[in-house]
Amino acid sequence: MKAIENRTARCKQNDLALQDTIYAIGSKWKMRIFRSMCFGNIRFAEIEKSLTGITKRTLSKELKELEVNQLITRKAYPDQPSKAEYKLTSYARTLIPMINEMVRWGTEHRQMIIKGQKTA
Numbered sequence: 727m728k729a730i731e732n733r734t735a736r737c738k739q740n741d742l743a744l745q746d747t748i749y750a751i752g753s754k755w756k757m758r759i760f761r762s763m764c765f766g767n768i769r770f771a772e773i774e775k776s777l778t779g780i781t782k783r784t785l786s787k788e789l790k791e792l793e794v795n796q797l798i799t800r801k802a803y804p805d806q807p808s809k810a811e812y813k814l815t816s817y818a819r820t821l822i823p824m825i826n827e828m829v830r831w832g833t834e835h836r837q838m839i840i841k842g843q844k845t846a
Contacts, residue, residue: 750795751821755780755788760818761825763798768811797821 751757755777762776774785789812792798797818803809 750797753788753791755784756792757825757828759785759788759792760797760814760821761829763812763814764822764825768813770810770812773812792818 751760758777758780759773762773765776767773767776770785770789773789774780774782777785789798789800793800793812796815798812798814801811801813803811
């Protein structure tokens with residue numbers, strides 16, 4: 727009985743940890759923004775250009791959420807027009823292996839789906 731209770735408690739803890747992860751990085755855009763920044767896109771316009779279909783409003787919202795979660799920093803310059811640069815935190819860089827694995831999995835998944843469609 728104790729083992730079942732321990733397993734249930736661990737399951738709840740793991741579920742909470744997964745929920746926190748999804749909150750911090752899970753959206754249609756966050757991982758793509760993050761990946762764009764890994765390639766050196768640090769200005770708002772550069773990030774926007776690298777992501778097909780994102781609106782300025784959505785990008786702004788997502789960047790703010792990444793900043794709140796301490797995954798990026800924003801440095802504003804008092805120039806005209808206003809200029810800001812975004813950088814990944816060292817904490818955020820711990821996500822790079824997971825993101826690379828997600829890219830690898832996504833590539834294999836797409837190939838599997840395409841092959842499945844051809845044989846159907």
